[in-house]
Amino acid sequence: MASSNLQTQLLYPDLESALETGDLEALQELCNTLAAEDLAEMVERLEPRAQAIFFEQVPEDKATEIFELLEINLQKDILNAISNQRVAAIINEMDPDDRTALLESLPQNATRQLLSFLKPRERKQALRLLDFPKDSIGRLMTPDFLAIKQEWTVERVLDFIRRNGEDKETLNDIYVVDDKGRLIDEIGIREFLLSPLDRVTLDIMDRQFTSLPAHHPQEEAIQAFKKYSSRTALPVTDEEGYLLGIVTIDDILHLAEKETTEDIHKLGGVGALEEPYLDAPLMHMVKKRGGWLVVLFVGEMLTATAMSFFEKEISRAVVLALFIPLIISSGGNAGSQAASLIIRAIALGEVRFQDWWTVMRREIFVGLILGCVLGLIGLLRITIFSAFFDTYGAHWFLIALTVYFSLIGVVAWGTLIGSLFPILLKRLGADPAASSAPFVATFIDVTGIVIYFNIALLLLHGKLL
Amino acid sequence: MASSNLQTQLLYPDLESALETGDLEALQELCNTLAAEDLAEMVERLEPRAQAIFFEQVPEDKATEIFELLEINLQKDILNAISNQRVAAIINEMDPDDRTALLESLPQNATRQLLSFLKPRERKQALRLLDFPKDSIGRLMTPDFLAIKQEWTVERVLDFIRRNGEDKETLNDIYVVDDKGRLIDEIGIREFLLSPLDRVTLDIMDRQFTSLPAHHPQEEAIQAFKKYSSRTALPVTDEEGYLLGIVTIDDILHLAEKETTEDIHKLGGVGALEEPYLDAPLMHMVKKRGGWLVVLFVGEMLTATAMSFFEKEISRAVVLALFIPLIISSGGNAGSQAASLIIRAIALGEVRFQDWWTVMRREIFVGLILGCVLGLIGLLRITIFSAFFDTYGAHWFLIALTVYFSLIGVVAWGTLIGSLFPILLKRLGADPAASSAPFVATFIDVTGIVIYFNIALLLLHGKLL
Numbered sequence: 003m004a005s006s007n008l009q010t011q012l013l014y015p016d017l018e019s020a021l022e023t024g025d026l027e028a029l030q031e032l033c034n035t036l037a038a039e040d041l042a043e044m045v046e047r048l049e050p051r052a053q054a055i056f057f058e059q060v061p062e063d064k065a066t067e068i069f070e071l072l073e074i075n076l077q078k079d080i081l082n083a084i085s086n087q088r089v090a091a092i093i094n095e096m097d098p099d100d101r102t103a104l105l106e107s108l109p110q111n112a113t114r115q116l117l118s119f120l121k122p123r124e125r126k127q128a129l130r131l132l133d134f135p136k137d138s139i140g141r142l143m144t145p146d147f148l149a150i151k152q153e154w155t156v157e158r159v160l161d162f163i164r165r166n167g168e169d170k171e172t173l174n175d176i177y178v179v180d181d182k183g184r185l186i187d188e189i190g191i192r193e194f195l196l197s198p199l200d201r202v203t204l205d206i207m208d209r210q211f212t213s214l215p216a217h218h219p220q221e222e223a224i225q226a227f228k229k230y231s232s233r234t235a236l237p238v239t240d241e242e243g244y245l246l247g248i249v250t251i252d253d254i255l256h257l258a259e260k261e262t263t264e265d266i267h268k269l270g271g272v273g274a275l276e277e278p279y280l281d282a283p284l285m286h287m288v289k290k291r292g293g294w295l296v297v298l299f300v301g302e303m304l305t306a307t308a309m310s311f312f313e314k315e316i317s318r319a320v321v322l323a324l325f326i327p328l329i330i331s332s333g334g335n336a337g338s339q340a341a342s343l344i345i346r347a348i349a350l351g352e353v354r355f356q357d358w359w360t361v362m363r364r365e366i367f368v369g370l371i372l373g374c375v376l377g378l379i380g381l382l383r384i385t386i387f388s389a390f391f392d393t394y395g396a397h398w399f400l401i402a403l404t405v406y407f408s409l410i411g412v413v414a415w416g417t418l419i420g421s422l423f424p425i426l427l428k429r430l431g432a433d434p435a436a437s438s439a440p441f442v443a444t445f446i447d448v449t450g451i452v453i454y455f456n457i458a459l460l461l462l463h464g465k466l467l
Numbered sequence: 468m469a470s471s472n473l474q475t476q477l478l479y480p481d482l483e484s485a486l487e488t489g490d491l492e493a494l495q496e497l498c499n500t501l502a503a504e505d506l507a508e509m510v511e512r513l514e515p516r517a518q519a520i521f522f523e524q525v526p527e528d529k530a531t532e533i534f535e536l537l538e539i540n541l542q543k544d545i546l547n548a549i550s551n552q553r554v555a556a557i558i559n560e561m562d563p564d565d566r567t568a569l570l571e572s573l574p575q576n577a578t579r580q581l582l583s584f585l586k587p588r589e590r591k592q593a594l595r596l597l598d599f600p601k602d603s604i605g606r607l608m609t610p611d612f613l614a615i616k617q618e619w620t621v622e623r624v625l626d627f628i629r630r631n632g633e634d635k636e637t638l639n640d641i642y643v644v645d646d647k648g649r650l651i652d653e654i655g656i657r658e659f660l661l662s663p664l665d666r667v668t669l670d671i672m673d674r675q676f677t678s679l680p681a682h683h684p685q686e687e688a689i690q691a692f693k694k695y696s697s698r699t700a701l702p703v704t705d706e707e708g709y710l711l712g713i714v715t716i717d718d719i720l721h722l723a724e725k726e727t728t729e730d731i732h733k734l735g736g737v738g739a740l741e742e743p744y745l746d747a748p749l750m751h752m753v754k755k756r757g758g759w760l761v762v763l764f765v766g767e768m769l770t771a772t773a774m775s776f777f778e779k780e781i782s783r784a785v786v787l788a789l790f791i792p793l794i795i796s797s798g799g800n801a802g803s804q805a806a807s808l809i810i811r812a813i814a815l816g817e818v819r820f821q822d823w824w825t826v827m828r829r830e831i832f833v834g835l836i837l838g839c840v841l842g843l844i845g846l847l848r849i850t851i852f853s854a855f856f857d858t859y860g861a862h863w864f865l866i867a868l869t870v871y872f873s874l875i876g877v878v879a880w881g882t883l884i885g886s887l888f889p890i891l892l893k894r895l896g897a898d899p900a901a902s903s904a905p906f907v908a909t910f911i912d913v914t915g916i917v918i919y920f921n922i923a924l925l926l927l928h929g930k931l932l
Contacts, residue, residue, distance in 0.1 A: 039694050043694070163661070164662075173656065173661075174699070192638045195632055196628070196632050228720075251699075255696055263811050266731060266811045267811065269734060270734070270806065279809065279811075279817050280818060280822065280825065284832060291804050291833065295797070295801060295804065295878075298797070299800075299844060299845075303793060306793050309788065309789045313789065313858070320782045325771055326792060327767065327774070330792060331912055332763070335764075335767075343737060346732065346744075350743070352743040357745065360745065364752075368749060372757055376760065383768060439803060439904050440800040440803050443799075447796055
C-alpha cells in the first residue's frame with residue numbers, strides 16, 4: 003500500500019494481540035495484507051516468545067519468506083525457540099544462498115544438526131555450497147537458475163520459463179549454455195519479451211556476458227555489480243566455464259553495507275563489530291575497542307618520552323608547554339582529514355598506488371596553505387593576547403613565531419602522512435582503512451612534539467632557552 | 468566475456484589507435500564486442516581529444532548508452548567538446564532520469580541551451596521533471612514505465628509489452644492503474660511469465676505495493692530500496708496516487724554511495740567533496756578542509772587557555788606536562804571510537820534517540836573498563852621507568868596515581884561524549900556525522916586538561932604542588 007511504514011505502525015498492535023490470544027484467523031489476515039518486508043520489520047520488534055509463536059503459526063512458505071529477511075543472529079534465536087518440525091520446514095524451503103549464510107555462521111554441531119533436517123537433494127546442495135572457501139563467491143551463490151539452449155525459439159523459452167521458473171530466485175536473466183553446460187551467453191528477459199515468438203535464441207545472442215569465478219573473493223562480486231549497475235544478477239562459473247549458479251543483488255547490497263560499516267569502524271580506530279551496536283555483548287565491545295586503544299596508548303606513550311627529552315626547555319620556558327596540545331592536535335586533525343579522503347577514494351577506486359606522486363604533490367601544497375592559515379591565526383591570537391595580558395612574557399613575539407612555524411610544519415607533515423599512509427598500506431596488501439584517523443593522529447602527536455621543540459630551540463636559543 | 472577486466476585492458480590500445488587513425492571499422496568492431504560498461508571504463512581513461520572523437524564517431528544509440536554511464540563532470544566536458552548536432556542526438560536519446568541529473572547540475576544558461584536542443588516531447592518531459600524540488604524523489608524519476616489495466620489477460624499483457632516495451636528502462640515490473648491513471652498494484656514480470664496465458668490480471672493482483680511520493684526527499688527512496696532489497700524499481704506517485712514514473716535501483720545505488728562518502732568525509736572532519744578526490748580543484752579542497760580545520764583550531768586554542776590557568780603548577784612540577792598529550796589523546800581516541808560506532812549505527816537505523824539511556828549506560832561501563840586498563844598500563848610504565856631512571860623524581864608514585872585516575876576519568880568522559888553527541892545532533896535535526904571524530908577529540912582535549920590538573924591538585928597538594 004501507499005505508505006507502508008505508517009501501515010506497519012498501525013497494524014503492529016493487531017499482530018501482538020493476535021499472537022497473544024492465538025487468533026490464527028487474524029494472523030492469516032495480516033499475512034495476506036502486508037508485504038513480507040513489512041512483516042519482517044514488525045517481527046523484529048516482537049518479544050522473543052511472540053516471535054516463536056509467529057514462526058510456529060504462520061503458513062510455511064510465508065514463514066520462510068519472512069525468516070530469510072531477518073538478521074542472522076535473530077534467525078539463530080528463532081531456530082532455538084521453535085519446534086524441530088518447523089525448523090525442518092523452514093530450512094528446507096529457504097533459498098540456497100540464504101541457507102548457506104545461516105549455516106556458515108553456526109557452530110559446527112548446530113550446522114550438522116540442521117543439515118540432518120534437510121531433504122537429500124537440499125542437503126547435497128547445501129554441502130556443495132559450503133564446500134566453497136569462506137568469503138568466496140561460491141558461498142553467495144544460488145544454484146537455481148534458468149538455463150536454455152541456443153537453438154530454442156522465443157516461444158519455447160517463454161514456455162520453458164512458465165513450467166520451470168516457479169522456484170527460481172529471479173527470472174530477470176536467462177542463461178544460454180552449450181551441450182556440456184558451459185555458459186555461452188546471458189540474456190535479459192527483456193530481449194525475450196520484446197522479440198517475436200518465432201525468433202531463435204541464437205539470433206538474440208550477443209555473446210557479451212560477465213561471469214564471476216566461484217573461487218574468487220566476494221569483493222570481486224561487489225565490484226562487478228557496482229560496474230554493471232543495472233544488473234540484478236550475475237552468473238557464477240568454475241574455471242572451465244561451467245555455469246554453477248547465480249549471485250543476486252540483494253546479497254551483494256547486504257555485503258557491501260557490511261564492508262562500509264567495517265571501514266567506518268576501522269577509521270574510528272575500532273576493530274569491526276559484526277553485530278548491530280545494541281546487540282553486541284558488552285565484553286565483546288570492550289575487547290574490540292580495548293585492543294586498538296591499548297596499541298594507540300602504547301604509541302602515544304612515546305609523547306611522554308619525547309617530551310622528557312625537552313624537560314629542561316620546558317622548565318626554563320613553561321609557556322612553551324601551553325601550546326603543545328594545540329600544535330600536535332592541529333597536525334592530527336589535518337592528518338585525519340587527509341586520511342579519510344584518501345581511504346574513501348581508494349575504496350571507490352578513484353586513487354590507486356600509481357597516483358601516490360600526484361597525491362603527494364597535492365597534499366604538500368594543501369598542507370602548506372592550511373598550515374599557513376592556522377599559523378597566522380595562532381600568531382594573531384598570541385599577539386592580541388599579549389597586548390592585554392602578560393601570560394607569554396617579554397619574548398611573546400618569538401613565541402608567536404615559534405607557534406607559527408611549528409603549525410606550518412606540523413600541519414603539512416600531518417597532511418602528508420595522513421594521505422600517503424593509506425596508499426602505502428594498500429600497496430602492502432593491507433586494508434587502507436586500518437590507518438585510522440586515531441592511528442595517524444598518534445603518530446603525528448609524537449613527531450609533532452619533536453618538530454615543535456626543535457623550532458623553539460632554533461628561534462629561542464639565547465633568549466628563553 | 469568471462470574476464471571483462473582483462474579484456475578491456477587488452478583492447479584499450481586498439482581503441483586508442485582506432486581513434487587516432489580514424490579507423491571507423493575497428494571502432495565499430497570494438498563497440499560490438501564490448502559491453503557498454505567496459506567501453507565506458509575505457510573512455511574514462513582516454514585523452515580528452517580522443518574522448519570527443521569517440522562520441523562523434525560511435526553510433527548514436529551506443530554513444531548515448533555509454534555517455535549515461537559516465538560521471539557528470541566528464542559528461543559536461545564531453546558536451547563542450549563535441550558538435551551541437553551530436554549533443555542534440557545524445558541528449559534526446561538519454562534516459563529521462565539521467566538527463567535530469569545532468570541538466571540540474573549545469574549552470575542555468577547551459578541548461579537552457581540543452582533544453583533548446585530537445586524535441587518538443589522530450590523538452591516537455593524534462594521541464595516537468597526539473598519542476599520537482601531539488602533532492603526530491605521526482606528528480607530521480609523516469610516517466611517511461613508500462614501501465615496496464617486489471618481486466619487484461621496475461622496474453623494481452625505480454626503482447627502489450629512486446630509492442631511498447633522497447634524504450635522502457637526496465638521491464639521487471641508492470642504497473643496496474645485504474646481508468647484515471649491511479650496506481651492500484653505493481654506486479655513483477657515473474658507473475659506474468661509463470662501464469663497461464665488466459666488468466667486475467669485481476670486474478671494475479673494482491674494490491675500490495677509500495678510507492679514513493681514524488682515530493683518527498685530522496686533519502687526516503689534509499690531507505691525504501693534498502694528495505695525491499697529484492698526490488699529493482701519502485702513506482703512514484705503524487706498526493707492523489709496517480710502514477711508519475713518509476714525510480715530504478717542503479718540511480719539509488721549511486722546516490723547511496725555518495726551519501727556514504729559524505730558520512731566518511733564528515734567523520735574525518737572534512738566538508739563533503741562532490742568530485743572524485745583527484746578531480747577536485749586544489750583551492751576547492753583547501754576551502755573544504757580549511758573551514759573545519761579553522762573551527763577545530765579555534766576550539767583547540769582553549770587548551771592553551773586552560774593550561775595557562777595551571778601554569779604555576781606546571782612550573783612547580785614540569786613532570787606533569789610530560790603526560791598531557793598522552794592523557795588527552797587517550798580520551799580523544801576513546802571518544803572517536805564511540806562516535807564512529809554510534810554514527811554508523813544511527814545511519815543503519817540500529818540506534819534511535821529513545822536508545823540514549825541504553826547507550827549511556829553501556830558506554831559508561833565500557834569507558835570505565837577501558838580507562839582502568841589504560842590507567843594500569845600507565846601506572847606500570849611509570850613504576851617500571853622509575854626503577855631505572857630518575858625522570859619522575861621522588862614523588863613518582865603520586866604522579867603515577869595521578870596519571871592512573873586521570874586516564875580513568877578522561878577515557879570514560881571521552882567515551883560518553885563521543886557516544887551521546889551524535890545522538891543529540893540527530894535529535895536536533897542535524898547530521899550525526901557532523902560530530903566528527905576530530906570535533907569530539909578537540910572537545911575532550913580541553914576538558915581533559917581540566918580533569919587532569921584537578922586530579923593532580925588533589926593528589927599532589929602539599930607534595931609537589
